[in-house]
Amino acid sequence: QGREEEGRQGCRCRRRQGCRPARDQVPGAPGSEPPSLAEPTEPRETPPPKPDQATPDPHSPTGAPSADPASAAAQQGAFLTTATGVPLRDTDHSLKAGPRGPTLLQDHHLREKLMHFDHERIPERVVHARGAGAHGVFVSNGAAADVTRAAFLAKDAETPVFVRFSTVLGSRGSADTVRDTRGFATKFYTSEGNFDLVGNNMPVFFIQDGIKFPDIVHAAKPHPDREIPQAQSAHDTFWDFVSLHTEAQHHTLWNMSDRGIPRSYRTMEGFGVHTFRLVAADGGTTLCKLHWKPRLGVHSLTWEEAQLAGGVDPDFHRRDLYDAIESGAFPAWDLGIQVFPDTPEQFFEGIDLLDPTKLVPEELAPVQLIGTMTLNGNPTNFFAETEQVAFHTGHLVPGIDASDDPLLQARNFSYLDTQLSRLGGPNFNQIPVNRPHAPVNDMLRDGAHQQAVHGGVAPYEPSSLDGGCPFTADGGFVDVPVAIPATTKVRASPASFDDHFSQARLFWTSMTPVEQEHIVNAYSFELAKCYEQAIKERQLFALANIDAELCAQVAAALGLPAPEATVTYDEPDPSPALSQLGETWPVDGRLVGIVVDADSDLGAVAEARSALLAAGVLPLLVAPHGGDLGAGLVAQRTYATARSVEFDALLVAGAAPPAADAIPQRDGKAAERSPAGSDPRVVLMVEECFRQCKAVSALGDGQSVLDGLGVAGPGVAVADDASTLVPELLDLMASHRAWERFAPTL
Numbered sequence: 001q002g003r004e005e006e007g008r009q010g011c012r013c014r015r016r017q018g019c020r021p022a023r024d025q026v027p028g029a030p031g032s033e034p035p036s037l038a039e040p041t042e043p044r045e046t047p048p049p050k051p052d053q054a055t056p057d058p059h060s061p062t063g064a065p066s067a068d069p070a071s072a073a074a075q076q077g078a079f080l081t082t083a084t085g086v087p088l089r090d091t092d093h094s095l096k097a098g099p100r101g102p103t104l105l106q107d108h109h110l111r112e113k114l115m116h117f118d119h120e121r122i123p124e125r126v127v128h129a130r131g132a133g134a135h136g137v138f139v140s141n142g143a144a145a146d147v148t149r150a151a152f153l154a155k156d157a158e159t160p161v162f163v164r165f166s167t168v169l170g171s172r173g174s175a176d177t178v179r180d181t182r183g184f185a186t187k188f189y190t191s192e193g194n195f196d197l198v199g200n201n202m203p204v205f206f207i208q209d210g211i212k213f214p215d216i217v218h219a220a221k222p223h224p225d226r227e228i229p230q231a232q233s234a235h236d237t238f239w240d241f242v243s244l245h246t247e248a249q250h251h252t253l254w255n256m257s258d259r260g261i262p263r264s265y266r267t268m269e270g271f272g273v274h275t276f277r278l279v280a281a282d283g284g285t286t287l288c289k290l291h292w293k294p295r296l297g298v299h300s301l302t303w304e305e306a307q308l309a310g311g312v313d314p315d316f317h318r319r320d321l322y323d324a325i326e327s328g329a330f331p332a333w334d335l336g337i338q339v340f341p342d343t344p345e346q347f348f349e350g351i352d353l354l355d356p357t358k359l360v361p362e363e364l365a366p367v368q369l370i371g372t373m374t375l376n377g378n379p380t381n382f383f384a385e386t387e388q389v390a391f392h393t394g395h396l397v398p399g400i401d402a403s404d405d406p407l408l409q410a411r412n413f414s415y416l417d418t419q420l421s422r423l424g425g426p427n428f429n430q431i432p433v434n435r436p437h438a439p440v441n442d443m444l445r446d447g448a449h450q451q452a453v454h455g456g457v458a459p460y461e462p463s464s465l466d467g468g469c470p471f472t473a474d475g476g477f478v479d480v481p482v483a484i485p486a487t488t489k490v491r492a493s494p495a496s497f498d499d500h501f502s503q504a505r506l507f508w509t510s511m512t513p514v515e516q517e518h519i520v521n522a523y524s525f526e527l528a529k530c531y532e533q534a535i536k537e538r539q540l541f542a543l544a545n546i547d548a549e550l551c552a553q554v555a556a557a558l559g560l561p562a563p564e565a566t567v568t569y570d571e572p573d574p575s576p577a578l579s580q581l582g583e584t585w586p587v588d589g590r591l592v593g594i595v596v597d598a599d600s601d602l603g604a605v606a607e608a609r610s611a612l613l614a615a616g617v618l619p620l621l622v623a624p625h626g627g628d629l630g631a632g633l634v635a636q637r638t639y640a641t642a643r644s645v646e647f648d649a650l651l652v653a654g655a656a657p658p659a660a661d662a663i664p665q666r667d668g669k670a671a672e673r674s675p676a677g678s679d680p681r682v683v684l685m686v687e688e689c690f691r692q693c694k695a696v697s698a699l700g701d702g703q704s705v706l707d708g709l710g711v712a713g714p715g716v717a718v719a720d721d722a723s724t725l726v727p728e729l730l731d732l733m734a735s736h737r738a739w740e741r742f743a744p745t746l
């Protein structure tokens with residue numbers, strides 16, 4: 001274990017001392033310094049190999065002392081070798097009979113190189129194939145210590161973590177900004193073994209029983225005949241299933257809301273979804289739901305932004321996470337719990353805690369914050385870590401146990417299978433990213449890809465050899481002896497699972513008008529993409545049971561009659577906590593595009609840039625051409641490479657006359673045809689940012705661009721000097737968008 005810890009600490013990323021920084025280096029931890037930001041792509045020296053580029057220590061799975069870390073590194077020495085360490089003189093030419101061939105069968109280097117390459121790919125995950133990962137640290141504040149004896153939740157405990165965010169439906173190479181649920185899976189390397197919290201960015205799920213998982217996934221994946229559409233729910237089979245299987249309506253409504261198109265992984269909430277059981281030191285139990293609360297608040301893209309980003313930068317979320325960490329803007333989340341009494345009924349305020357299509361409003365059970373996770377290290381190697389990480393809901397530690405939620409029960413059964421076929425054998429827990437940071441002393445032996453050289457002769461229990469080791473542990477994992485009432489074996493769900501609409505309505509009525517309008521637009525788009533009239537009509541029936549106005553608006557968009565509701569239930573109280581609007585949030589790590597031209601006042605630009613950096617915001621200079629701009633400023637984007645979706649706000653610091661490479665309009669005169677006389681690409685950037693209700697600002701001459709385009713009103717700031725403008729701009733950014741610029745029709 002000692003070596004493992006050392007390995008983590010040796011991480012060479014510029015802005016951190018190690019992947020597990022000391023407590024006072026963890027942003028958000030008491031006494032920590034705020035990170036200083038830097039452009040993520042700033043040139044730097046090639047980092048030396050990290051200690052975690054190492055093969056697993058062959059002995060550590062048995063708990064035996066570690067070998068010398070240097071001898072275990074995956075890559076050593078200055079010279080190219082074969083896989084077996086034979087130094088090579090040439091890797092560019094195959095061995096031939098004369099320069100014109102043919103190639104000789106005896107060329108082992110050629111054969112080995114191609115054989116390995118041909119086997120570089122492993123099966124992608126059947127769901128959640130597209131993802132991005134990061135290392136970090138979780139620091140507990142001890143608030144959960146009364147309800148759970150989990151060691152990593154004791155006060156001030158620090159635990160290394162690896163997180164993988166993902167979309168659900170798309171393949172590995174699909175776009176990030178599609179409308180979909182997002183996975184939010186965290187592996188805590190605790191002192192008592194690994195705890196995996198394999199959650200989503202939505203608190204509810206499509207199905208109440210895991211036996212339906214293949215059905216919902218088959219329906220949501222591309223059509224089996226032509227494998228279209230990729231990473232989309234906007235097609236017949238998805239809407240066929242969810243309209244027939246109405247328990248999916250609540251989750252579907254979340255997908256149609258702005259939560260389905262997050263601004264960033266950094267601005268997503270996370271949810272454990274299921275109810276878990278906590279076990280205290282005295283054996284007392286409570287039920288709980290787990291929440292991740294992003295320090296930056298919950299923010300989403302608009303649909304237009306999501307579609308643009310899908311084309312302009314399909315890696316939008318992956319890049320955002322990587323760059324934020326590289327630039328020192330470490331994303332952070334607070335972990336929170338809602339705690340409920342562990343009663344035999346397992347209901348809270350009338351809500352069935354075993355039904356994963358139900359949430360418990362925070363107004364009924366406040367989320368108590370129990371610690372903070374900070375992501376401060378990018379993976380060294382995407383395949384080794386992000387692709388090979390293997391999560392499992394059954395990876396529980398003493399103090400946390402599963403509930404009887406039938407979806408969770410099926411997950412506990414299922415995840416091992418997927419890892420077996422994905423990672424090619426039963427020893428996937430020996431892959432570095434999956435290895436616990438606690439000593440392992442199991443009696444699992446042999447199998448494909450075995451890395452350990454196990455000593456001893458008695459991998460069985462009981463034994464009188466090998467000193468009778470290993471011993472079972474006092475204080476180890478205890479399965480809570482929950483009483484199971486006398487009952488009958490049935491294929492059935494409890495009657496409480498029949499309520500499919502009341503919480504969908506709860507979500508709908510908790511939205512502000514602008515959020516409701518986005519939901520209407522999302523349904524109208526998705527259903528209009530279906531071909532089968534019967535499916536659209538059936539989904540309208542489901543919407544009628546959620547809200548008459550929602551149904552009427554979508555029906556109007558589809559050109560269909562709006563049906564009447566057929567299901568009755570008690571009107572739920574709205575939960576304002578579900579809305580994204582109405583609060584202001586830290587702007588740390590947000591991006592501001594600063595548009596300059598050849599005549600911009602670079603002194604003022606430099607001042608604005610420094611003020612933004614000091615506020616934790618990352619300014620990116622957008623110039624007519626790349627390279628040095630003068631006054632110590634370097635262009636980070638050009639008019640040709642920048643697009644509005646990349647920025648959270650815009651600062652126009654020049655009139656931006658058309659650059660030499662501006663695409664000529666029909667008459668060849670770009671400037672005259674552009675309303676502001678500015679470069680058409682800058683005009684597009686300003687117009688898109690304004691339409692997306694982002695903060696738009698202008699410094700000095702930049703005001704002429706906004707004036708020419710009629711850009712004014714809420715969310716717009718102009719000033720002649722940076723010291724006046726920047727505070728105003730930061731203020732506007734804190735509410736994410738100038739929401740009043742949207743004009744909802746509902």
Ligand code: HDE
Nearest residue numbers: 125128164183184185199200210213273410411414415418
């Ligand atoms: Fe998963 N799920 N799931 N799931 N899930 C997988 O495991 C499965 C469910 C979630 O970044 C797979 O390693 C079943 C709910 C995340 O590696 C697979 C059922 C929630 C990830 C699997 C569910 C999730 C997965 C695919 C119903 C939210 C990505 C590859 C019983 C609480 C983890 C893999 C990562 C991945 C099965 C339902 C979240 C096939 C059978 C509910 C975040 O095993």
